[in-house]
Amino acid sequence: MINLIILPGDGIGPEIIKQISKILKSLNIFNIKINIIYSYIGGISIDKYNIPLTKKTINLCKNSDAIFLGCVGGYKWEKYYLKPEMGLLELRKEFNFFANIRPIKCPFKNIDFIILRELNGGIYYGKPRGISKQIINNIPTWYSYNTEIYNEQEIIKIARLGFNLSKNRKKKLCSIDKSNVLETSKLWRKIINYIHNYYFDVKLKHIYIDYSTIELIKNPYIFDIIITSNLFGDILSDECSLLTGSLGMLPSISLNNKSFSLFEPCHGSAPNIAGKNIANPVGTLLSLVIFFEYVLNNKFISNKLYFSIFKTLSLGFGTLDMKNYLNNFKLVSTDEFGDLVNHFFLIND
Structure with a gap:
């Protein structure tokens, strides 16, 4: 039962x-x-x-x-x-x-890839966060702040899952980050590259988040497994609803250890x-x-x-x-x- x-x-x-x-x-x-x-x-x-x-x-x-x-x-x-x-x-x-698997599949268009989103870290959970007030140029001013945080253990867990998913499909993994600007993305890319050493039969590719938003709509057929952070995965999977016809078409499963x-x-x-x-x-x-x-x-x-x-x-x-x-x-x-x-x-x- x-x-x-x-x-x-x-x-x-x-x-x-x-x-x-x-x-x-x-x-x-x-x-x-x-x-x-x-x-x-x-x-x-x-x-x-x-x-x-x-x-x-x-x-x-x-x-x-x-x-x-x-x-x-x-x-x-x-x-x-x-x-x-x-x-x-x-x-x-x-x-x-810690992981959210979102299949982007449309049999009418022969589109079939997966977005693997890290789900338990990143900016949605990082602290400190809040809304406060400070004096700027003698003017009371509201300001807000959120903190993007990742540690290597969080990245290793999602990376292993991403590579294992890739081995059971087309052996292609695309990691999406913003490592040219964000420290969290620099660590993300470093850990992904390290874990890749244990999955040498999987082809790994890195793409910046801004360029990926174009490629996903322009040429979705080049992707198989996409791995990315909590915030980026949230946004990209919603964007990819355009490929299937509607945001209402996308399923997901979240997993733990x-x-x-x-x-x-x-x-x-x-x-x-x-x-x-x-x-x-x-x-x-x-x-x-x-x-x-x-x-x-x-x-x-x-x-x-x-x-x-x-x-x-x-x-x-x-x-x-x-x-x-x-x-x-x-x-x-x-x-x-x-x-x-x-x-x-x-x-x-």
């Missing part, structure tokens, strides 16, 4: 999570049973408990085999000191999710469309594809769900954000898209 905790979160989170719930219920016909527990994170947790992540939710996660997350955040909590996103950052820190995992789409909570039943559930459904392969170790079910999603898209069915990327586009709601995928998933072929 697999214990899965689901954290729908805020905004469109509950709507997209609903679509994977349909697939999970359908697993009964394959004699696969998953014990599902629901809990709160983000803004809805602030509303209920005054904090974005409770100890109860953390303990439920500790007693689970994997976590599935919708998304967090929204306009409602912008003026709060405690932001919904702090719950997600705390969750990553609590379970030491104990093979415990967190699954989530790469997009945000999209509060402007929440409750309208028009959100794109593909990134969430594809995250479930990864869950089936990584946690259930069941490639048959994983492939069956992937081809059910692909078939739905190939027939032209899509939510509003996919309008300009699908041939013979047929507009469907979030629920209708999930129903179509589930229909194809249940068909024996």
